Amino acid sequence: MKKLMNNVNAYVDELLDGLVAAHPHLERVPGTQVVVRKQLADKVALVSGGGSGHEPAHAGFVGTGMLDAAVAGEVFTSPTPDQVLSAIRAVHRGKGVLLVIKNYTGDVLNFEMAAELAEAEGIPVAKVIVNDDVAVDGSTYTVGRRGIAGTVFVHKVAGAAAEAGASLDEVQRIAQKVIDNTHSMGMALAPCTVPASGRPSFELGEDEMEIGMGIHGEPGTHRAPLAPVSDVVNTLLERIFAHTPAKPGDEVAVLVNGLGATPLSELYIANRAISEQLAARGVRVYRTLVGEYMTSLEMAGFSISLLRLDDELIPWLDAPTDAPAW
């Protein structure tokens, strides 16, 4: 295992220090693994988070117009309820807090427990659960569909609405609308190694890929021989379109998300195929994001997320943000 680190037990602590050192408009809540905006606004606050190892998710999406706080668990491990509660307390400014939770059993449980504790303190808390991954229904760590890279669309759109002064109910409704209109699926070429375990999270043959792989290495739909990327894109889009993410004439935002070790050049090659195949399906691309938004340490592979847009969502998608990773 080759990692650029000092101490496996300080991996998350040190990465958060390095992150706030690089982005001085962010800071850590002392004694926690919570990253918050230094300048909090008088508005509904957004809190997200989850296991670490998915950088820039989620602390890279803290900033004006996106999240107010991100809670970092250990690598691939849900943050504890007290950490989430610290985040809620740190960002609440009287208008309530929306929790954006990826659908993993541990995350849901711990964020919900924190919400109960916060409400007992008189803080209004609402939540949404992101389950954009159409690959499998029920998986290691998850009942129902998993939450993956499409979560970033929820941060962006709901964050912009909150920044503009929408109420807690309204921000929750908009976040849920993004979730209802976001569909994702990924694939992997090679595993990652969690620092504390020191061993690859799964094994794949020399010429093998896994379709539908989760962001913690959870099994996907099947393994197959490595194919040209246009065929891989077709396989992913076939399954995504089984859920009717968009009809002909609809406009979508596209996120081509690298999982950590896939060169940007290859994400662009994938995007070429994606844009061609969406055009062939009559779907118009309003905006495309290509890069690393929700990684799996140094896993090789990528995911596609589609967000169906309308006149309500587009301005929030395009609103300014100073979150470092948008």
Added chain:
Amino acid sequence: MKKLMNNVNAYVDELLDGLVAAHPHLERVPGTQVVVRKQLADKVALVSGGGSGHEPAHAGFVGTGMLDAAVAGEVFTSPTPDQVLSAIRAVHRGKGVLLVIKNYTGDVLNFEMAAELAEAEGIPVAKVIVNDDVAVDGSTYTVGRRGIAGTVFVHKVAGAAAEAGASLDEVQRIAQKVIDNTHSMGMALAPCTVPASGRPSFELGEDEMEIGMGIHGEPGTHRAPLAPVSDVVNTLLERIFAHTPAKPGDEVAVLVNGLGATPLSELYIANRAISEQLAARGVRVYRTLVGEYMTSLEMAGFSISLLRLDDELIPWLDAPTDAPAW
């Protein structure tokens, strides 16, 4: 070799298609591997480029306030003079063109030949040669020091000056000033594989790293057993500081650049060590960039670049740009 691609011979062509599909304010010059801004301004034009495989460099830095054109050679191969000439012709708007060339023998030769051809057509052309890599003096492909990630500072600062209306002489002077004040050095944990060769560019043992490795896998200063990242950072900064990149009290911009397969989490862990060690040297950090700016396909490792700032450079560094990768 596992690559997300369709055809090894179309690798660059397809990645450029995917890039302009994602970023509609950019377009390709038909029949070339040149990416240009669709809206060209009446100003000095900046052209850079080089071999592909370093994405987002250089096409990701085309945009308002940065480059006007990027010329993409085949992977790790200099672009031909006629491709560079196409770029110069495409962006010249009467005020002349500055070529930003990384110091590799092939790049220098081919960009200079294109400059001569352009001048024969009456286009004023100036050039700067970036040689920020302090690791070795003379290397495979290079006489003198190599140009690596610090090149991005040249794009940003000189691009902003050009956007503000500076003359060709003035933009060249500012670009050279950035070069004179930029020092970089990198290291690698694992090699990359050029698609056309299908084999790793070098080999490293299980517990080995290479210090001073070039962005095409050129040899560095030495190999050593893998060490804690704070020690690795110390080794790199020791050598960088032998060139007096900044004195106590000076202000610098820091670029912590991932080479392709290194998780962002680990770049942040490295940045923690960098910011501590710069503070210990009395150097103030004005701004920090952490991410993938000049990669080597899926090489694992990172580089540090320092740009010493002054009152002239800071406003250009902070000026707005719509280049997708800044």
